[in-house]
Amino acid sequence: MIRTRKRMAFCLTLLILNLLFIWGNSLMPGEVSKAISAWVKDLIFHIVPGEGDPQAGHGLLRKIAHFMEFGCLGTLLCWLVFMLGKKPWHSLIYSILAACADEGIQCFVPERGPGIRDVFIDTAGAALGMLILLAGHAIYKKRKQKCLKENTK
Numbered sequence: 001m002i003r004t005r006k007r008m009a010f011c012l013t014l015l016i017l018n019l020l021f022i023w024g025n026s027l028m029p030g031e032v033s034k035a036i037s038a039w040v041k042d043l044i045f046h047i048v049p050g051e052g053d054p055q056a057g058h059g060l061l062r063k064i065a066h067f068m069e070f071g072c073l074g075t076l077l078c079w080l081v082f083m084l085g086k087k088p089w090h091s092l093i094y095s096i097l098a099a100c101a102d103e104g105i106q107c108f109v110p111e112r113g114p115g116i117r118d119v120f121i122d123t124a125g126a127a128l129g130m131l132i133l134l135a136g137h138a139i140y141k142k143r144k145q146k147c148l149k150e151n152t153k
């Protein structure tokens with residue numbers, strides 16, 4: 001991946017914003033966090049009406065949110081690590097550290113607590129984000145090489 005100042009600054013800005021979003025949500029007391037989850041769940045049921053129980057699925061929604069937040073984080077970390085010339089697995093280590101910090105923050109927040117399961121969910125989300133970026137980059141490189149071969153004929 002091509003490294004330029006603008007790309008590095010853009011990626012780093014998105015990465016910081018993503019971490020602020022993740023850790024900001026962890027700093028919310030349990031009651032506030034549950035209210036936000038309930039609002040999102042109600043919005044989803046309003047947009048996509050279903051036959052399921054609107055009161056169910058609160059925990060699943062929160063786990064999906066963890067997975068998606070860290071999917072974005074893994075993608076951004078992998079992109080940044082790639083631009084710095086490091087190996088992609090470094091971004092997985094940084095993602096695990098971010099997940100542990102996220103759960104550590106929750107130790108000090110009322111009605112919240114850390115969970116090892118959340119660290120695994122976060123890590124899985126980050127790994128998927130990294131895999132999507134790496135696969136997309138491999139496809140891009142392959143197509144670019146194919147176009148270059150066709151243009152040299």
